[in-house]
Amino acid sequence: MSTKRVPDLLIEQYALGELPPATARRVERSEGFEQRVAKIRRDNEATLARYPAGVYAARIRNQYEAEYRDRSRDRTPARTVGTLAMVLPAAAALLVVGFLLFGGLDVGFAPQADPQAEITRLKGVEPAIAVYRADPRGVGGVQRLSDGDNARAGDVVQLSYQAADARYGVIVSMDGRGAVTLHYPPDPGSVPQLIPGGEQTLPYAYRLDDAPRFEMFLFITSRTGFDVAAVVSELERQASRISDDPEQTPDLPQQFEIRSLTIRKEE
Amino acid sequence: MAIDVEAYYRKYAPMVLRRCRFMLREEEAALDAMQDVFVELLRREHDLVHAAPSSLLYTIATHVCLNRLRSSKRRPETRDDEILLSIAGDDGPEDRTLSGHFLDRLFTREPDSTRTIAVLHYVDGFTLEETAAQVGLSVSGVRKRLRGLRARGLALKDV
Structure with a gap:
């Protein structure tokens, strides 16, 4: 020995x-x-x-997406992604959103109002989606938008979700032109694994484009895995119907639960 | 080579986390570092040719943790820990010049970070030959790097 x-x-x-x-x-x-x-x-x-593999593999993928793969997109903040312009990797904080409007990316984090005073966190045990908007008056802070609230083209919004007991899910938006944009997972080929626990902020904030009338955000969850591309394709098929009447929601198979939040666009 | 993150995580994450715990001595910091290691791996997935990447992940973990230790204020708990912190704090010319490109070079098997070499040899107990094999250098190359480290005043001797 x-x-x-x-x-x-x-x-x-x-x-x-x-x-x-x-x-x-x-x-x-x-x-x-x-x-x-x-x-x-x-x-x-x-x-x-x-530290379960499914959860941490998803976190690693998200961190990678936020730090590296989309780094080149950070340099072209005006690029339009579907209906929305992706403006910033924002894995760390909603604070960034407020700062974006007047601070720019090069200066660092500006002092903000206490976010806890301004953000009502997602509560309860049901899957939920939230949309936050950087203060359009340019005085800092963020505002949580409710279903039916108004927003304008150029407003910067940040999306977050709470998975509750859902293991899989996608976040997409549909706009008044009938365009469908996938926000989570980052691409249609990804496994739509959700991170359990508390509120999860997507790694990017988005700038609303000039699509008319509304922007509908959908959080579609399932307890079992599914093909993201197939869901997006089905939503695209139904987009013109919903564009005509945003009171409707998409019709998907029973395995899915749908939460929606619609922002009205001011002309 | 595309990486199945979940499969890699299942197979290698416990090892990477143990390495990070050993170096950082703090669970939350180790967990963060472990995720950083896999992110680095993903960043270079198309350059990855290793059939058995445990050595690569272990060396990336060492590098990631050394960078974290440089800005850490923690006090050494053991003799090995003292050596580790001493190596982490060394800022020799090779590392100043090369550290930023270390991981890129690691993937192409070019010369390694001196600090990482030092940890493998002085803390982990790899022989000069094993260290050389681990980082893809000649034994004389490893010896030369370590001589440079000692010349800068680190109280280290060959094991």
Whole structure:
């Protein structure tokens, strides 16, 4: 039995089955080998139970989307994405929204009014969607919009959701021109896994474009997985009907629950 | 190589989290660092060629944690911890110049960060040969980097 302590990585790689045979045999002869491997296996189970793969993989994807993949879009804030212009990765805070209107991206976070005083957090155990708007008067802070509230082209809004008991979901918007925009997950090929727990803010704020009459935000949830592209395609098929009458909501199979919040556009 | 994040997480996240816990000694910070490691992996998924990426993830975790330790105020708890914090705080010319590109180079197997080499050798107990294999350098290259570190006053000796 070797007296030199084998580095942790080699024990980890043994447990993963990634060591070449000769190295594996050397590791097997090391002091405390069996206890070290058993400890790793116990900790593996505990870690995955405490920090579930589905939840944390979604967080990692979201963080990646926010930090890297869409970084180039940050430099072109006027770019239109569907009906809305994506203006900022905002994983950290709704505060950013208020700051955007007059602070710009280069200056950092401006002092804001206490957000807790201005934001009513999503409450309850039902899935929910919320829309926040940066103060259009340019005095800082954010305002939570309710169904039927008014907004204008150029207003900056931030979306958030609360999954409650839903494991999967998408957030899309439909506007008065019948355009459908997917906001979450970031692309139609993604798994629509929701992050459980409290309110989750999407990593971007958006600037409302000049589509007339209304902007309807839909939070479509399910307890089982589904094909995001198929749902978006179905919504596009129904968009002209809803564009004609925004009091209606989309008609989707029973597995889905739909929460909607419609903003009226001031002309 | 496209990455199935959930499959990678299931297989490697516990190992990465243990590494981050060992270096940072604080659960929340370790959890944040673990996520950063996977984000770095995703950022370079199209350059990824490793069939068994445990070494790569372990080295990225070491690098990510060293960067966090540099701005940390924590006090050493053990001798290894003292060495780790000493290495993290070293700001030699190679790291000043190269650290920003370290992860890019890691993926193309170019020369490694001296601080990461030092942690593998002095804290983890890898021999010079094992360290060299881990980071894709020659043994003499590793020795040269570590000599530079000692020359800057870090009280380290070969293990």
